[in-house]
Amino acid sequence: MMLQAEWLPIVLGGSFSEIYVVDASMMRLLHVNQSARNNLCYSEAELESMHFFDIAGTLPHEALDRLLQPLREGRAAHVDIETIHTRRNGSSYPVELRIFHCPSGPQPVYIAIGNDLSARLASADALSASETRFRAIVSNTPGLVYQFLLRRDGTITFPYLSDGCHALLGIDAEKLRADSSLFLQLILPEDRPSYLESMQSSAAGMKAWNWEGRIWVEKWHDTKWINLRSTPRALADDSVQWEGIMTNITESKLEQEEIRRSRAQLAELSAHVETVKEKERTRIAREIHDDIGGNLTAIKMALARIRKSLPADDAALAGKTDYVDSLVDRTIEAIHRVSVDLRPGILDFGIVAAIDWQAKEFERTAGIPCAVSSSTKDISLHTDQATALFRIFQEALTNIGKHAGATQVTVKLLLTNRSVKLVIIDNGRGIAASDLAKPKSFGIRGMMERASALGGQLTVSNAPGGGTELALRIPLAQEQE
Numbered sequence: 001m002m003l004q005a006e007w008l009p010i011v012l013g014g015s016f017s018e019i020y021v022v023d024a025s026m027m028r029l030l031h032v033n034q035s036a037r038n039n040l041c042y043s044e045a046e047l048e049s050m051h052f053f054d055i056a057g058t059l060p061h062e063a064l065d066r067l068l069q070p071l072r073e074g075r076a077a078h079v080d081i082e083t084i085h086t087r088r089n090g091s092s093y094p095v096e097l098r099i100f101h102c103p104s105g106p107q108p109v110y111i112a113i114g115n116d117l118s119a120r121l122a123s124a125d126a127l128s129a130s131e132t133r134f135r136a137i138v139s140n141t142p143g144l145v146y147q148f149l150l151r152r153d154g155t156i157t158f159p160y161l162s163d164g165c166h167a168l169l170g171i172d173a174e175k176l177r178a179d180s181s182l183f184l185q186l187i188l189p190e191d192r193p194s195y196l197e198s199m200q201s202s203a204a205g206m207k208a209w210n211w212e213g214r215i216w217v218e219k220w221h222d223t224k225w226i227n228l229r230s231t232p233r234a235l236a237d238d239s240v241q242w243e244g245i246m247t248n249i250t251e252s253k254l255e256q257e258e259i260r261r262s263r264a265q266l267a268e269l270s271a272h273v274e275t276v277k278e279k280e281r282t283r284i285a286r287e288i289h290d291d292i293g294g295n296l297t298a299i300k301m302a303l304a305r306i307r308k309s310l311p312a313d314d315a316a317l318a319g320k321t322d323y324v325d326s327l328v329d330r331t332i333e334a335i336h337r338v339s340v341d342l343r344p345g346i347l348d349f350g351i352v353a354a355i356d357w358q359a360k361e362f363e364r365t366a367g368i369p370c371a372v373s374s375s376t377k378d379i380s381l382h383t384d385q386a387t388a389l390f391r392i393f394q395e396a397l398t399n400i401g402k403h404a405g406a407t408q409v410t411v412k413l414l415l416t417n418r419s420v421k422l423v424i425i426d427n428g429r430g431i432a433a434s435d436l437a438k439p440k441s442f443g444i445r446g447m448m449e450r451a452s453a454l455g456g457q458l459t460v461s462n463a464p465g466g467g468t469e470l471a472l473r474i475p476l477a478q479e480q481e
Helices: 002-014 034-040 044-048 061-072 118-139 165-169 173-178 181-186 189-205 250-309 315-342 345-349 351-366 383-404 442-453
Strands: 018-023 029-032 079-086 092-102 109-116 144-150 156-161 209-217 222-234 240-248 370-374 409-415 419-426 457-462 468-475
Touching: 018 034, 029 034, 029 044, 034 044, 061 079, 061 092, 092 118, 144 165, 156 173, 165 173, 165 240, 173 181, 181 209, 189 209, 189 222, 222 250, 250 315, 250 442, 345 351, 345 383, 351 370, 351 383, 351 409, 383 409, 383 419, 383 442, 383 468, 442 457, 442 468
Parallel strands: 370 409
Antiparallel strands: 018 029, 018 109, 079 092, 092 109, 144 156, 144 240, 209 222, 222 240, 409 419, 419 468, 457 468
C-alpha cells in the first residue's frame, strides 16, 4: 500500500491521458490530473467545486446512470463511452472514456481515463475526404485504375482495381483479384513476351512501366489495344508494387494504322507519278531530239544548198539566208538545252559521270566552284534510282544557287555494300529549322519524297563548319548488292 501511495501521484501527473476521480454518489470531481486540466483550461481549485456533468454536458444524468449501472452491480469490469467535454472558454472536443468503479475505501468512486479524439477524428475526416476525391477522380477517369503487385517469389496480384475493370477487360474486378493470371491470358501470345519483358525491366530499374499491346476479350469476341502506364515502388518484403492506369487505345491505333496506310499509298502514288513524269520527259526529249532536231538539221542543210545557189552579187538574199541559218542554230541549241533538262543523256554513261557533269554545269552557270569526289569510278544503279538521285542533286544545287549565298560546294558520292550515299556541303549561310517547316518548302519536300519513294532517307542540317549539309542515302537493290 505504501508503494501504491508513492506511485499514484506520479501515474496521475505523468499520464498523457485525462484521468478523472469522481465521487460515485454525487458525481463530484475529486481529482483531475494535469493532462485533463490543461485540455479543459480549468485550474485545480476551480475543478474541485465542479461535477462531472459540468464538463461532460452532453451526457444526461439518466443516460450516464444507466451506463454505469453494470459497474455498480459488478457485472462489468469497465464501461467505454464517447462524449463531448466542454472547456472553460466554451469550446469543446470529443473524448473517449473508459470508466472503472472502485467500491472500496472511505467512499465509492469512479475512475475515468480519457483520450482526446480531435486529432484522430480530424485524420479520419481528412482520410475520408481524400478517399472521396480519389473515388471522384477514378470514376471520371477513362480506363482502369489499378495496383499491380509482383511478389518476391514471382507471383502477381491486383490489390486494387477500379470499376472500369469490366468495361475494359470484360472481367469483373473481384474475379480478376481472385485469379490474377487471367490478365496474362487476355494478352495475345505474340504480345506476351514484350509485356513480361517491360514488367521485369521496370522492376529491375524502378522506372516507369509503359506498355502497349493487344488483348482478346472472349466475352465480346473482340481484339483491343491497351496501354498501361504505372510507377513502381519497392515494398519492405522486396516486392514491387505499381500504381497506374490502363486505357483502351484501339481507336487511336486504328487511326495510326489508317494514317500509315494512307501515307504508304500517297508515297506509292508519288513514286508512280515521278516514274510516269520521267518516262514522259524521256519520250518528249527523244521526240524533240529525233523529230524536231532532225527536221532542223535538214533545214540547215537545205539552207546551205540554197546559200550556194544564190548569185554571188546578191548581198540581200545572202544576209537573209545567214540570218535564217543562225536562227536554226539557236533553235537547235534551245532544243538541246530543253532535251537535257527533260532527260540528260549523260545518265546513260552512269551516275558518277552525270553528277560530275551537272556539277560542272552548275559551276559554269552559277559561278560557284563545285568539287566532286567519288569512292568509285562507276556505280551501277537501277534507272529509277539513278534518275531520282540525279534529280535530287539538281534540286539541291538549284537551292544553293538561289538561297545559300555560298562560294564553295563540295560533293561526295560513296558506295557501300548496301547503299549509295550522296553528301552535298556548301559554305553558305546555313538553314534554320523553321525554313524546313515552311508550308511552301516544296523543293526540300520534293527531295524527301523522292528519297522516301526509293526506301531511302534524306536529311538537311547545318554543316559543322558553317553552311548546309544535305545527306542522301539510297539502299541498293538486292541483285545490285
